[in-house]
Amino acid sequence: MKKVAIVGVGQMGSAIMEGLFRTKKYDLIGENPVNPRVDQLAEQFNFKLVHSMTDLANLKPDFIILTTPAKITSAVLKDLPATSSATIISAAAGISMAELDQILPEAKIARIIPNTPVAINAGTIATYLPEDLDETSKTAIKELLADLGDVIEVKEEQLSIAGTIGGCGPAFVDVFLDALADAGVLNGLKRDQANQIAASMVKGAATLALETKTAPALLRDQVCSPGGTTIKGVASLEKNGLRHAVIDAVNAANEN
Numbered sequence: 743m744k745k746v747a748i749v750g751v752g753q754m755g756s757a758i759m760e761g762l763f764r765t766k767k768y769d770l771i772g773e774n775p776v777n778p779r780v781d782q783l784a785e786q787f788n789f790k791l792v793h794s795m796t797d798l799a800n801l802k803p804d805f806i807i808l809t810t811p812a813k814i815t816s817a818v819l820k821d822l823p824a825t826s827s828a829t830i831i832s833a834a835a836g837i838s839m840a841e842l843d844q845i846l847p848e849a850k851i852a853r854i855i856p857n858t859p860v861a862i863n864a865g866t867i868a869t870y871l872p873e874d875l876d877e878t879s880k881t882a883i884k885e886l887l888a889d890l891g892d893v894i895e896v897k898e899e900q901l902s903i904a905g906t907i908g909g910c911g912p913a914f915v916d917v918f919l920d921a922l923a924d925a926g927v928l929n930g931l932k933r934d935q936a937n938q939i940a941a942s943m944v945k946g947a948a949t950l951a952l953e954t955k956t957a958p959a960l961l962r963d964q965v966c967s968p969g970g971t972t973i974k975g976v977a978s979l980e981k982n983g984l985r986h987a988v989i990d991a992v993n994a995a996n997e998n
C-alpha cells in the first residue's frame with residue numbers, strides 16, 4: 743500500500759483525504775498543528791496524525807501533498823528533513839516550481855490546483871509535471887491523482903488560469919445554484935426541492951457536455967425553441983451581463 747501524507751488538513755487537505763480514504767487503496771497520514779477538528783477527521787478518515795514534518799518524514803511516505811495556506815507553504819517545506827525521498831505534490835496556489843525547487847533541489851515535485859469535488863473522487867485537478875521529471879514518477883503521480891478525479895495536464899504558465907476555472911469554479915457554480923434555488927423558492931418550491939432540482943440540472947448539463955463533447959453554445963441552442971421560453975431567459979441573462987460577470991470573476995480570481 744502506498745503511503746500518502748497530507749500536510750495541512752483544512753478544506754482542501756480534508757477533501758483530498760476523504761477522496762483517498764474512499765478508495766481504500768492508501769495508507770494515509772495527516773500533518774497539522776494540534777486542532778480538535780483534525781483529531782476528529784483522523785478518526786473519520788482513519789489517518790495517522792502527526793504534528794511536525796520530522797515525525798511525518800519518519801513515517802516514510804511515498805507522496806507528500808502540501809495543502810497548507812499558500813503563504814506559509816515554502817516555510818513548511820523547509821522543515822521537511824532532507825532525508826525524505828517522498829514525491830512532493832504542492833497544491834499551494836501561486837507558489838512556483840522555481841520556489842519549491844530552490845527549497846528541495848533534489849526532490850521530485852509536481853504542482854496541482856485541485857478542487858473540492860476530489861472529496862467524492864469527482865475532482866478537476868489542473869496538474870503541472872516538470873519536463874525533467876522521470877516518466878516513472880510522472881506516471882505514479884498521475885495514477886494517484888486519477889483516484890481523485892480528472893487530471894488535466896497543463897504548462898506551468900497555464901496552471902493559474904486552469905486552476906482558477908477548476909479550483910475556484912465550484913464556488914462560482916454554487917452561487918449560481920443558490921440563485922436558481924432562490925428563484926424556485928420565490929415561485930413556490932420548497933428550499934430542499936429547489937436545491938435538488940438546481941444541482942441535478944447542472945450535473946446533467948455538465949455530463950451531457952462532457953459525454954457528447956459538444957460546445958456549450960450548441961447545447962444551449964438545442965434548448966432554445968424558436969420563440970420559446972428559454973431564449974427569453976437567455977436574452978435576459980445577456981441583458982444583465984452574466985457572461986461579462988463570469989469572465990470578470992475569473993479574471994479577478996486569477997490576479998495573483
Ligand SMILES: NC(=O)C1=CN([C@@H]2O[C@H](COP(=O)(O)OP(=O)(O)OC[C@H]3O[C@@H](n4cnc5c(N)ncnc54)[C@H](OP(=O)(O)O)[C@@H]3O)[C@@H](O)[C@H]2O)C=CC1
Pocket residue numbers: 749750751752753754755773774775776777808809810811812813814815818833834835855856857858909910
Ligand atoms: N480550498 C480550495 O478549494 C483549494 C485550495 N487550494 C490550496 O490549498 C491550500 C489550503 O487551502 P484551504 O484548504 O482552503 O485552507 P484552510 O485554511 O482550510 O486549510 C489550511 C490548513 O493548513 C493548516 N496549517 C496551518 N499552518 C500549518 C503549518 N505550519 N503546518 C501544517 N499545517 C498548517 C491549517 O491548520 P489549522 O486550521 O489548525 O490552523 C489548516 O488545516 C492553499 O495553499 C490553497 O491555495 C488549492 C485549490 C483549491
Ligand SMILES: O=C(O)[C@@H]1CCC=N1
Pocket residue numbers: 835855905906909910
Ligand atoms: O481561494 C483560494 O485561494 C483557493 C485556490 C483555488 C481555490 N481556492
